Amino acid sequence: DAGVTQSPTHLIKTRGQHVTLRCSPISGHKSVSWYQQVLGQGPQFIFQYYEKEERGRGNFPDRFSARQFPNYSSELNVNALLLGDSALYLCASSPDPGAKNIQYFGAGTRLSVL
Amino acid sequence: SQQGEEDPQALSIQEGENATMNCSYKTSINNLQWYRQNSGRGLVHLILIRSNEREKHSGRLRVTLDTSKKSSSLLITASRAADTASYFCATANAGGTSYGKLTFGQGTILTVHP
Numbered sequence: 190d191a192g193v194t195q196s197p198t199h200l201i202k203t204r205g206q207h208v209t210l211r212c213s214p215i216s217g218h219k220s221v222s223w224y225q226q227v228l229g230q231g232p233q234f235i236f237q238y239y240e241k242e243e244r245g246r247g248n249f250p251d252r253f254s255a256r257q258f259p260n261y262s263s264e265l266n267v268n269a270l271l272l273g274d275s276a277l278y279l280c281a282s283s284p285d286p287g288a289k290n291i292q293y294f295g296a297g298t299r300l301s302v303l
Numbered sequence: 304s305q306q307g308e309e310d311p312q313a314l315s316i317q318e319g320e321n322a323t324m325n326c327s328y329k330t331s332i333n334n335l336q337w338y339r340q341n342s343g344r345g346l347v348h349l350i351l352i353r354s355n356e357r358e359k360h361s362g363r364l365r366v367t368l369d370t371s372k373k374s375s376s377l378l379i380t381a382s383r384a385a386d387t388a389s390y391f392c393a394t395a396n397a398g399g400t401s402y403g404k405l406t407f408g409q410g411t412i413l414t415v416h417p
Contacts, residue, residue: 193345220403222403222404222405224405224407226343228343229409230409230410231391231393231407231408231409231410232346232391232393232405232407233407234404234405234406237403237404239403244403245403245404247404277343279345279346281346281405283403286403287403288333288334288395288396288397288403288404289333289334289353289395290403291336291348291351292336292348292403292405293348294338294345294346294347294348295345296344296345297344297345299343
């Protein structure tokens with residue numbers, strides 16, 4: 190069975206541009222979460238989606254948005270990119286949004302903003 | 304913001320030795336999870352311990368949880384060069400609206416020398 194898949198693997202953008210990152214959860218998982226990991230730090234929670242609705246949002250500006258599709262895949266959008274948005278963006282899936290669940294992570298998308 | 308701190312920040316040992324990493328957190332939790340990350344890629348789930356458990360084993364891994372001290376430890380016995388990675392603890396909070404959110408520590412970089 191396929192795990193969590195993310196695309197693209199790497200991305201280079203310039204300041205002010207927009208970026209869309211994509212995530213496909215494990216088959217049967219209906220909850221998707223997004224995390225940002227800056228070099229040398231632990232991941233930080235950005236969003237959690239379940240059944241196409243936002244269930245939780247971390248302390249990130251409105252430039253960050255996401256959505257979930259009927260097939261439970263998800264997109265993370267970041268507008269007006271800043272140098273500080275350079276990071277590894279991780280997607281995780283779980284059967285439902287409950288805290289009791291293990292979250293399974295994809296390999297991530299490494300975003301470089303120049 | 305990070306939930307807590309991990310100690311030590313870096314650990315260097317020889318193959319065959321045991322490695323112990325500690326994690327502290329700040330809020331009431333539903334569970335605490337440990338993840339491994341190789342070379343800045345995706346996170347691999349290692350073990351989950353619930354708030355009503357005190358110790359859990361999985362292969363060469365032993366995790367303890369002390370909710371009165373809000374701390375956990377991960378012991379890797381008989382370490383191998385392949386265990387070289389960054390290790391993160393992550394907590395899932397009890398209650399709240401973002402109950403699927405994981406809050407990560409800053410991680411311990413483990414290097415196992417052959």
